[in-house]
Amino acid sequence: MGLDDAVYRLLKKRVGDAQITRNPEDRVCYSYDAAPGQSFMPDAVVFPESEAQVADIMRLAWEKRIPVIPRGSGSGMTGGAVPVQGGLVMAMTRMNRILDIDTDNFIASVEPGVIVADLHTAVENKGLFYPPDPASSAVCTIGGNVGECAGGPRAVKYGVTRDYVLGLGAVMPNGDIIHTGVCTAKGVAGYDLTRLIVGSEGTLAIVTRITLRLLPKPAYVATMAVCFDDMGKAARTVSGIMRRAVIPRCVEYLDEASLALVRNQLQSDLPDQTRALLILELDGDETLVKSQTEQIRAFCLQSGALDIRMATDPVQAAAIWQARKALSPTLYQIASQKLNEDIVVPISKIPDMVSHIQTLQQESGLTIVSFGHAGDGNIHCNIMYDKTDAAQVKQAHNAVDKLFAATLALGGTITGEHGVGLTKKGYLSWEIGEKEQAIMKQIKAVFDPRQILNPGKIFS
Amino acid sequence: MGLDDAVYRLLKKRVGDAQITRNPEDRVCYSYDAAPGQSFMPDAVVFPESEAQVADIMRLAWEKRIPVIPRGSGSGMTGGAVPVQGGLVMAMTRMNRILDIDTDNFIASVEPGVIVADLHTAVENKGLFYPPDPASSAVCTIGGNVGECAGGPRAVKYGVTRDYVLGLGAVMPNGDIIHTGVCTAKGVAGYDLTRLIVGSEGTLAIVTRITLRLLPKPAYVATMAVCFDDMGKAARTVSGIMRRAVIPRCVEYLDEASLALVRNQLQSDLPDQTRALLILELDGDETLVKSQTEQIRAFCLQSGALDIRMATDPVQAAAIWQARKALSPTLYQIASQKLNEDIVVPISKIPDMVSHIQTLQQESGLTIVSFGHAGDGNIHCNIMYDKTDAAQVKQAHNAVDKLFAATLALGGTITGEHGVGLTKKGYLSWEIGEKEQAIMKQIKAVFDPRQILNPGKIFS
Numbered sequence: 001m002g003l004d005d006a007v008y009r010l011l012k013k014r015v016g017d018a019q020i021t022r023n024p025e026d027r028v029c030y031s032y033d034a035a036p037g038q039s040f041m042p043d044a045v046v047f048p049e050s051e052a053q054v055a056d057i058m059r060l061a062w063e064k065r066i067p068v069i070p071r072g073s074g075s076g077m078t079g080g081a082v083p084v085q086g087g088l089v090m091a092m093t094r095m096n097r098i099l100d101i102d103t104d105n106f107i108a109s110v111e112p113g114v115i116v117a118d119l120h121t122a123v124e125n126k127g128l129f130y131p132p133d134p135a136s137s138a139v140c141t142i143g144g145n146v147g148e149c150a151g152g153p154r155a156v157k158y159g160v161t162r163d164y165v166l167g168l169g170a171v172m173p174n175g176d177i178i179h180t181g182v183c184t185a186k187g188v189a190g191y192d193l194t195r196l197i198v199g200s201e202g203t204l205a206i207v208t209r210i211t212l213r214l215l216p217k218p219a220y221v222a223t224m225a226v227c228f229d230d231m232g233k234a235a236r237t238v239s240g241i242m243r244r245a246v247i248p249r250c251v252e253y254l255d256e257a258s259l260a261l262v263r264n265q266l267q268s269d270l271p272d273q274t275r276a277l278l279i280l281e282l283d284g285d286e287t288l289v290k291s292q293t294e295q296i297r298a299f300c301l302q303s304g305a306l307d308i309r310m311a312t313d314p315v316q317a318a319a320i321w322q323a324r325k326a327l328s329p330t331l332y333q334i335a336s337q338k339l340n341e342d343i344v345v346p347i348s349k350i351p352d353m354v355s356h357i358q359t360l361q362q363e364s365g366l367t368i369v370s371f372g373h374a375g376d377g378n379i380h381c382n383i384m385y386d387k388t389d390a391a392q393v394k395q396a397h398n399a400v401d402k403l404f405a406a407t408l409a410l411g412g413t414i415t416g417e418h419g420v421g422l423t424k425k426g427y428l429s430w431e432i433g434e435k436e437q438a439i440m441k442q443i444k445a446v447f448d449p450r451q452i453l454n455p456g457k458i459f460s
Numbered sequence: 461m462g463l464d465d466a467v468y469r470l471l472k473k474r475v476g477d478a479q480i481t482r483n484p485e486d487r488v489c490y491s492y493d494a495a496p497g498q499s500f501m502p503d504a505v506v507f508p509e510s511e512a513q514v515a516d517i518m519r520l521a522w523e524k525r526i527p528v529i530p531r532g533s534g535s536g537m538t539g540g541a542v543p544v545q546g547g548l549v550m551a552m553t554r555m556n557r558i559l560d561i562d563t564d565n566f567i568a569s570v571e572p573g574v575i576v577a578d579l580h581t582a583v584e585n586k587g588l589f590y591p592p593d594p595a596s597s598a599v600c601t602i603g604g605n606v607g608e609c610a611g612g613p614r615a616v617k618y619g620v621t622r623d624y625v626l627g628l629g630a631v632m633p634n635g636d637i638i639h640t641g642v643c644t645a646k647g648v649a650g651y652d653l654t655r656l657i658v659g660s661e662g663t664l665a666i667v668t669r670i671t672l673r674l675l676p677k678p679a680y681v682a683t684m685a686v687c688f689d690d691m692g693k694a695a696r697t698v699s700g701i702m703r704r705a706v707i708p709r710c711v712e713y714l715d716e717a718s719l720a721l722v723r724n725q726l727q728s729d730l731p732d733q734t735r736a737l738l739i740l741e742l743d744g745d746e747t748l749v750k751s752q753t754e755q756i757r758a759f760c761l762q763s764g765a766l767d768i769r770m771a772t773d774p775v776q777a778a779a780i781w782q783a784r785k786a787l788s789p790t791l792y793q794i795a796s797q798k799l800n801e802d803i804v805v806p807i808s809k810i811p812d813m814v815s816h817i818q819t820l821q822q823e824s825g826l827t828i829v830s831f832g833h834a835g836d837g838n839i840h841c842n843i844m845y846d847k848t849d850a851a852q853v854k855q856a857h858n859a860v861d862k863l864f865a866a867t868l869a870l871g872g873t874i875t876g877e878h879g880v881g882l883t884k885k886g887y888l889s890w891e892i893g894e895k896e897q898a899i900m901k902q903i904k905a906v907f908d909p910r911q912i913l914n915p916g917k918i919f920s
Contacts (some may be wrong), residue, residue: 104703104808127705149648160646162655163623176895184804185836186620186876188609188659189884190892190918191900195622195655199648216705243564245587245676288748344644348564376645416646424649432650435636440651442906446899458650 003043003066003087011046011088014056019047019094030071030089034136034328035079035423036337037387042069042083047094051169051177051208054090058206059175061088067455068173070202072113072144075136077340078421080148080201084456090206092143098122099209106214107166107183112143112207129217131158131249134417135325143207149199151417153250153281153324156242156375158215160417162198169209170197173448183211196443201419202454204447218249218283222293223317225266227274227306231255231358234276235351237303238374241280242347244299246292250281251375252324255354258371261330265323268316271306278374279320327371328380334367335384337393339400341424344378345412356406357381364399366392378416404430420458428459463503463526463547471506471548474516479507479554490531490549494596494788495539495883496797497847502529502543507554511629511637511668514550518666519635521548527915528633530662532573532604535596537788537800538881540608540661544916550666552603558582559669566674567626567643572603572667589677591618591709594877595785603667609659611877613710613741613784616702616835618675620877622658629669630657633908643671656903661879662914664907678709678743682753683777685726687734687766691715691818694736695811697763698834701740702807704759706752710741711835712784715814718831721790725783728776731766738834739780787831788840794827795844797853799860799883804838805872816866817841824859826852838876864890880918888919 003011012020021027022044032039043066048054061068067087074081083089096113103126110119116130116137123130134140134152144150146168151160167181181187181194197204228234234253241251254262254277263270270277280296282289297308311317331338345353354370357379361368364383372380383399385392404414404427414431415424428437437459444460447453451460463471472480481487482504492499503526508514521528527547534541543549556573563586570579576590576597583590594600594612604610606628611620627641641647641654657664688694694713701711714722714737723730730737740756742749757768771777791798805813814830817839821828824843832840843859845852864874864887874891875884888897897919904920907913911920 102806102808104699105806106702107806149652151646155646159623162652163619172895178896178899179893180896182804182873183871184806184838184873184876186611186615186804186833186838187873188877188879189873189875189888190880190897191664191903192609192622192655192659193896193899195652199652204651216707219705239564242566245679247676285745285748288745344642344646346562346565346567346644348562373646378646411643413642413644413647413649415649416644417648419648420650428649433639435632436638436640436653437650439638439653439906443651443903446902446906 007064007066008044010060011044011057014060015046015048015053019049021045030091033074033076033079033081035077035082035421038079038082038422040082040084041086042089043086045089045091047091049094051171054171054206054208055175055177057090058171058173061452062174062450065450065452067452069454070206072141073139075140076144076148076421077342077418078423080419080421080457082422084422092141095208101126101128103128108212108214110142110210110212112141112146112210114142116140116142116145123214124217127217128214130164130212130214132161132164135328142210146198146207146210147200147202148417148419151373151378153252153373155373156251157247157249162195164213165194165198165210166213167211168194168197168207170205170207172205173450173453178205181211201421201457203444203457204453220286220289221281221283221317222289223281223311223320224293225268225309225320226278226280226300227270228276228304229273229306231276231354232351233304234278235354237278237300237305238350239348240299240303241296242375246295248280248296248375249283250279252279252372253277253374254371255369257367257369258327261333262323262327265326266320268309273306279324331369331382331384334369335386337385337387339383339396341381341400341403342378342416342418343381343403343407343412343414344376344416345407345410347377349410350374350377352410353379353406360399360402364395366395366399377412422457425458467524467526468504470520471504471517474520475506475508475513479509481505490551493534493536493539493541495537495542495881498539498542498882500542500544501546502549503546505549505551507551509554511631514631514666514668515635515637517550518631518633521912522634522910525910525912527912529914530666532601533599535600536604536608536881537802537878538883540879540881540917542882544882552601555668561586561588563588568672568674570602570670570672572601572606572670574602576600576602576605583674584677587677588674590624590672590674592621592624595788602670606658606667606670607660607662608877608879611833611838613712613833615833616711617707617709622655624673625654625658625670626673627671628654628657628667630665630667632665633910633913638665641671661881661917663904663917664913680746680749681741681743681777682749683741683771683780684753685728685769685780686738686740686760687730688736688764689733689766691736691814692811693764694738695814697738697760697765698810699808700759700763701756702835706755708740708756708835709743710739712739712832713737713834714831715829717827717829718787721793722783722787725786726780728769733766739784791829791842791844794829795846797845797847799843799856801841801860801863802838802876802878803841803863803867803872803874804836804876805867805870807837809870810834810837812870813839813866820859820862824855826855826859837872882917885918
């Protein structure tokens with residue numbers, strides 16, 4: 001049946017003119033996300049403003065078997081928000097209210113369209129803290145973070161989105177509204193539907209309300225940039241830091257190619273021989289953080305650091321992070337296309353993985369830029385190529401194959417925080433066995449027997 | 461078909477004489493757990509020693525449609541390990557090896573039968589830390605903790621079992637062996653089967669191997685007992701403590717009746733007027749913990765504490781915890797039976813709940829003993845009664861009804877860490893809606909279409 005004129009009119013009747021469009025110029029904006037090279041036109045885009053509207057739309061989509069693709073800001077890296085079978089993109093961006101910040105119980109209740117950076121600001125203004133902070137936090141939505149189980153640099157100490165979601169309101173593919181989890185610190189009544197929906201990449205239900213656990217805002221933060229003349233040295237230093245009793249809140253690394261891209265944004269003259277950079281951040285009690293910072297400084301110098309630049313004020317710290325966060329989009333200065341993979345290896349295997357990536361670069365003849373969350377072994381590996389050059393395209397995909405094989409051989413995973421979406425579908429079987437995938441597919445069928453919600457993703 | 465002589469002989473052939481029994485004196489030991497008054501005889505008890513054996517047993521059980529009830533030490537509080545339909549109890553206690561403690565990556569790999577206190581000792585000897593510490597840690601198994609998503613006093617700061625399980629090996633009801641999750645800090649490939657199995661109370665799969673995240677062992681721990689002349693005052697102090705930026709690792713409370721039971725074990729003369737006790741514990745850097753302890757002491761005194769007793773050495777701290785942990789079994793000194801409920805309310809509602817429990821005590825004429833993890837709003841409320849007195853039995857169940865109604869009205873949950881099992885089945889619908897339960901039942905059917913694994917629990 002699909003989204004034909006008749007169905008479009010029905011949808012329009014339900015939500016009103018201002019909340020739906022099928023103009024080509026609008027649709028093209030919702031045909032892609034941050035996954036390079038993936039673009040499919042939706043038949044229409046709808047902008048619900050309430051849970052009841054989401055349910056109303058889904059009842060119609062269910063009846064008419066229309067694919068529905070929930071979407072936040074479209075900053076996902078694996079094509080999770082791309083309408084591969086056309087249908088209706090449901091942009092959640094207008095459901096962007098912070099409903100409550102409960103300072104007595106350290107809990108927030110929010111709609112999915114809230115921008116993560118806005119959530120940070122709102123809770124921090126009340127002395128609270130929401131740790132997950134993906135690089136795209138200035139634009140990405142909390143609903144998208146829930147869909148992908150987003151991580152970011154602070155996961156080293158604080159964990160990922162999953163660790164902060166206490167409960168959800170969600171709309172099922174058939175339009176039923178469900179509530180999962182609790183609004184208390186603990187709760188184990190029945191199966192954990194909350195964490196089943198977190199990270200399900202918009203394939204099980206459309207999240208309409210999120211209850212989040214918050215922490216007290218750390219009293220003090222110290223940010224430093226540590227320079228090395230060799231990436232291997234930096235990687236070994238990370239392994240060493242992570243074996244110590246002090247867990248920094250962030251342990252990021254930038255390889256030489258990454259550094260070249262953002263060097264001038266760091267507001268600090270790095271030594272000329274710098275070929276790799278670690279960004280370390282500690283938080284907590286001021287006196288303690290200062291003494292821990294000294295210990296880590298000493299350890300870095302012992303491990304062969306060329307120089308250590310402490311951010312002396314929040315502006316300088318912000319500049320370091322801005323440079324780090326700008327990396328992903330800046331990569332297109334190197335080549336017209338990238339394959340961006342967020343592999344994870346055990347922390348002690350980071351030096352092995354770094355040397356493997358160097359070999360891969362030499363073998364493929366392609367530029368491979370790597371940076372990421374070294375503290376939890378989560379490496380963003382970007383294989384750059386010219387998309388008009390067939391040989392390079394082939395080499396790039398070949399390099400990804402080798403990268404994933406090496407990752408899995410080291411006991412790692414093919415995706416730490418970006419999800420499988422569209423771009424890693426072909427690799428899922430490398431990591432997840434047939435039996436386990438069969439269970440996942442049956443769970444999908446429990447939620448969505450008509451397979452209308454974000455079809456063509458993960459394993460479908 | 462069931463577990464008749466022929467099937468018993470087949471089972472015995474698979475595992476050998478030393479790993480199976482149907483002697484009545486053995487079976488009676490596996491007919492009950494720590495849930496008072498729930499006892500059902502199994503037809504046989506099997507003691508697998510490897511994952512392959514578990515799979516082998518399950519293939520036969522599947523074929524013959526025999527109920528199988530996985531069991532750790534039987535210390536569960538809701539009848540989760542009780543064979544309500546007879547069948548085969550699978551005692552996991554012989555699969556009790558700590559397979560690996562990886563000090564580079566802060567990860568442990570263990571079999572389900574490992575006693576939690578043994579795990580604590582083993583990792584602490586290597587400078588690491590596994591936070592979850594249920595009151596039964598000296599006897600309970602890590603597999604049981606995974607099944608129930610156990611919590612314990614340190615959950616205030618460190619979270620519950622779910623937050624430490626990275627991956628699982630498990631055997632499906634049909635005998636298939638599956639592997640879920642990762643052995644890295646992050647991982648989002650496919651649906652989160654790991655956390656779906658955690659807390660599923662042995663109804664989805666039999667856990668055979670657990671990969672756990674560990675932390676560095678805290679450098680210093682301060683334990684204190686804070687005396688109040690009034691439970692309401694103690695409850696308001698908890699709410700006040702939890703609004704501060706310092707999160708203690710434990711915030712436990714004992715009401716007057718609890719205190720009476722264990723007062724002589726505390727190795728400390730409490731002031732005569734003491735009617736309620738808080739046990740507070742902080743951990744971390746020694747200097748910082750000492751200064752935080754001072755702040756919290758001052759706050760407690762301001763809030764009307766009679767006296768504060770600091771544990772001056774680990775022996776004294778251990779005595780305080782031993783007294784606290786002994787509470788649950790000691791309760792039978794008061795009456796022959798208890799209904800033990802582990803409700804959770806938002807932290808700010810603890811004073812309301814405490815006053816509600818006092819009213820309930822007056823109305824019912826029964827002794828109600830309450831204690832528990834006040835820092836996360838998780839109250840263990842024990843309604844004591846004479847099981848031979850029909851009027852008291854009725855009053856007790858009536859009091860539970862009122863307790864749960866009040867808990868849910870305050871935004872809480874009927875179970876923070878004990879699970880639903882058998883004893884809370886009748887109340888599940890008070891908290892979980894029909895649609896959500898329908899999803900859970902369908903997920904159960906995905907894993908266990910023949911309904912042989914721990915039947916008659918949660919909602920079945």
